[in-house]
Amino acid sequence: xxxxxxxxxxxxxxxxxxxxxxxxxxxxxxxxxxxxxxxxxxxxxxxxxxxxxxxxxxxxxxxxxxxxxxxxxxxxxxxxxxxxxxxxxxxxxxxxxxxxxxxxxxxxxxxxxxxxxxxxxxxxxxxxxxxxxxxxxxxxxxxxxxxxxxxxxxxxxxxxxxxxxxxxxxxxxxxxxxxxxxxxxxxxxxxxxxxxxxxxxxxxxxxxxxxxxxxxxxxxxxxxxxxxxxxxxxxxxxxxxxxxxxxxxxxxxxxxxxxxxxxxxxxxxxxxxxxxxxxxxxxxxxxxxxxxxxxxxxxxxxxxxxxxxxxxxxx
Amino acid sequence: xxxxxxxxxxxxxxxxxxxxxxxxxxxxxxxxxxxxxxxxxxxxxxxxxxxxxxxxxxxxxxxxxxxxxxxxxxxxxxxxxxxxxxxxxxxxxxxxxxxxxxxxxxxxxxxxxxxxxxxxxxxxxxxxxxxxxxxxxxxxxxxxxxxxxxxxxxxxxxxxxxxxxxxxxxxxxxxxxxxxxxxxxxxxxxxxxxxxxxxxxxxxxxxxxxxxxxxxxxxxxxxxxxxxxxxxxxxxxxxxxxxxxxxxxxxxxxxxxxxxxxxxxxxxxxxxxxxxxxxxxxxxxxxxxxxx
Numbered sequence: 001x002x003x004x005x006x007x008x009x010x011x012x013x014x015x016x017x018x019x020x021x022x023x024x025x026x027x028x029x030x031x032x033x034x035x036x037x038x039x040x041x042x043x044x045x046x047x048x049x050x051x052x053x054x055x056x057x058x059x060x061x062x063x064x065x066x067x068x069x070x071x072x073x074x075x076x077x078x079x080x081x082x083x084x085x086x087x088x089x090x091x092x093x094x095x096x097x098x099x100x101x102x103x104x105x106x107x108x109x110x111x112x113x114x115x116x117x118x119x120x121x122x123x124x125x126x127x128x129x130x131x132x133x134x135x136x137x138x139x140x141x142x143x144x145x146x147x148x149x150x151x152x153x154x155x156x157x158x159x160x161x162x163x164x165x166x167x168x169x170x171x172x173x174x175x176x177x178x179x180x181x182x183x184x185x186x187x188x189x190x191x192x193x194x195x196x197x198x199x200x201x202x203x204x205x206x207x208x209x210x211x212x213x214x215x216x217x218x219x220x221x222x223x224x225x226x227x228x229x230x231x232x233x234x235x236x237x238x239x240x241x242x243x244x245x246x247x248x249x250x251x252x253x254x255x256x257x258x259x260x261x262x263x264x265x266x267x268x269x270x271x272x273x274x275x276x277x278x279x280x281x282x283x284x285x286x287x288x289x290x291x292x293x294x295x296x297x298x299x300x301x302x303x304x305x306x307x308x309x310x311x312x313x314x315x
Numbered sequence: 316x317x318x319x320x321x322x323x324x325x326x327x328x329x330x331x332x333x334x335x336x337x338x339x340x341x342x343x344x345x346x347x348x349x350x351x352x353x354x355x356x357x358x359x360x361x362x363x364x365x366x367x368x369x370x371x372x373x374x375x376x377x378x379x380x381x382x383x384x385x386x387x388x389x390x391x392x393x394x395x396x397x398x399x400x401x402x403x404x405x406x407x408x409x410x411x412x413x414x415x416x417x418x419x420x421x422x423x424x425x426x427x428x429x430x431x432x433x434x435x436x437x438x439x440x441x442x443x444x445x446x447x448x449x450x451x452x453x454x455x456x457x458x459x460x461x462x463x464x465x466x467x468x469x470x471x472x473x474x475x476x477x478x479x480x481x482x483x484x485x486x487x488x489x490x491x492x493x494x495x496x497x498x499x500x501x502x503x504x505x506x507x508x509x510x511x512x513x514x515x516x517x518x519x520x521x522x523x524x525x526x527x528x529x530x531x532x533x534x535x536x537x538x539x540x541x542x543x544x545x546x547x548x549x550x551x552x553x554x555x556x557x558x559x560x561x562x563x564x565x566x567x568x569x570x571x572x573x574x575x576x577x578x579x580x581x582x583x584x585x586x587x588x589x590x591x592x593x594x595x596x597x598x599x600x601x602x603x604x605x606x607x
Binding site for chain 2: 138147294
């Protein structure tokens with residue numbers, strides 16, 4: 001699912017992180033809980049357990065077998081995990097995906113924050129400009145990727161050739177060393193609006209008096225940004241970084257449309273390698289890969305939260 | 316940047332003196348207009364490309380205006396990818412995902428908020444929230460098996476999974492909103508003898524209006540634009556959605572860019588058109604959720 005969805009819900013979290021308020025019970029009256037409530041909760045819990053929790057547990061068990069996707073199987077212990085650690089293709093996909101996610105998270109957050117500040121300023125055509133910057137949010141990732149495949153692969157080389165730029169005549173996406181940059185660019189293009197929403201909402205939560213006081217004290221633009229905007233927005237930065245990073249680790253749609261994982265396997269993401277579990281008949285092996293991916297996702301998310309927590313400022 | 320951030324905050328404060336001091340920041344407007352080209356230029360190419368002839372599409376960098384105009388590409392693309400069928404399945408999945416998200420998440424959130432002092436509900440909340448950290452690829456392989464066994468390896472199953480992968484965000488949004496709804500609002504109805512169901516339908520659902528819009532818009536966009544889940548879960552290629560058919564027929568499409576772009580533009584058109592006309596409404600719905 002896109003980072004956009006992650007985004008909005010994220011703010012709900014962001015407000016909780018930012019204000020530091022505990023999840024307090026609003027309803028102080030202690031009433032007996034009725035069966036009706038149970039019926040209201042059940043669809044969510046039941047469907048969720050059936051379609052996510054149970055498959056997750058079964059999948060994890062199968063990562064300890066030699067199951068190929070069909071037919072007989074037996075337990076093989078941690079053999080799959082042992083072979084994973086020596087598989088250069090898999091390790092390459094981890095290296096690419098994490099590297100890509102780090103660069104994209106930083107790029108998207110920086111651009112979205114600056115854009116939010118600019119779009120919140122006293123500018124002309126404010127509504128129109130905002131509307132334009134939000135357009136990528138309503139488009140499908142794979143279609144966007146196909147459009148950019150043409151732009152990066154055909155348009156830019158054609159323009160570069162006619163202008164005589166050296167180095168620009170070949171497609172960025174054809175280079176094993178730089179194709180990942182194309183993936184970063186297109187992913188960022190699509191993910192910026194989602195984070196922009198959160199940052200715009202965050203800016204609205206900063207009272208104007210704070211800026212007034214800063215300008216009376218003679219703070220310049222850079223100082224105001226560093227000492228006021230950034231610390232007060234830190235809760236939003238944390239949420240955008242954690243959810244954004246988590247979303248980028250799942251990179252799939254845009255890569256399929258843009259490079260198909262190539263050239264070679266230089267832009268093959270973890271999700272892409274897991275999905276080969278069916279075609280190549282090593283279901284159990286790719287399930288082990290999925291388990292490792294899950295642990296990596298959790299570890300990185302917790303690490304980010306731990307590292308970034310307590311850095312935000314409250315008014 | 317001081318002045319920039321300053322000004323909007325001031326807009327809400329009445330004194331005219333402060334307003335007069337702030338002038339339109341033309342330099343920044345110019346920079347933003349330039350930046351907006353990064354959005355508009357790709358869109359421009361995507362929109363003009365389908366109107367070009369094979370010859371023009373194959374020879375230029377893509378930025379030149381189409382001359383002569385060729386409207387035939389849409390017809391070819393329409394037939395190549397089977398546009399009406401793909402559109403139909405996209406709509407089916409989106410309807411299941413949107414209605415399901417609204418109903419399942421709002422009911423669960425209501426039950427959770429009203430019974431927060433109950434362990435079962437509190438733990439359920441964190442259980443559902445934990446899904447935020449289970450990415451689809453992790454459970455994809457066993458899910459393909461499961462949906463095949465249950466005969467849900469079709470658009471309905473994909474819609475169902477869209478509901479479930481959005482559930483943590485939606486429950487989070489709804490509970491955050493419902494926490495601010497005072498119990499007194501429903502108390503009088505309860506004294507009049509209304510059941511919990513009636514309270515939920517008559518009082519809570521109307522109150523959730525703006526939140527429903529937010530959840531609905533996001534559930535729709537996530538579902539409509541998704542490529543990963545339908546391409547993995549749906550077994551029959553003849554039941555694929557608009558984004559997926561672009562990939563399924565990519566070999567047939569790459570021979571002529573104008574035909575390929577006609578197909579891309581038709582795939583983008585529904586959300587793009589709705590966004591252009593309902594832009595204000597969409598934006599307010601979206602920011603509503605962000606502020607909550």
